[in-house]
Amino acid sequence: MDNILIQVTGTKRVVLFSPSDVQYLYLNGDKSEVLDIDNPDVEKYPEFLKATRYECNLEPGDILFIPALWFHNVISLDFGVAVNVFWKHLGIYYQLNVPLDRALKTLDELPVEYKEFYARRLIARIESKVILRNPDTT
Structure with a gap:
């Protein structure tokens, strides 16, 4: 979802990663396995x-x-208060847990930045399933 982060008091460090770098982030679900960035x-x-x-x-x-x-990592540098406001405007496109033929049709209907992101995620998921089933394949 889109997010507005409003810092009320204190200081935070925010690190963002573009969706185009999804293949480098080692995602498990919607979180990166890399904890210490x-x-x-x-x-x-x-x-x-x-x-x-x-x-x-x-x-x-x-x-x-x-x-x-956009993936993000937030670290509070001191005590503070912040407010997040989230909103979703993707409707059904936000979830791609559908059969492959429907997912491919859905990809065609998405804006370019969403299409690239979900295509990379779909490829990574398919590759992980193929590698798990065929561990001797390189």
């Missing part, structure tokens, strides 16, 4: 270093728009 385990997550980071600090009164599909 500042010191990632490069043996376990070598592709993570290819992801482009967009970083900022939010101070009281700052407002940050985080578009749908």
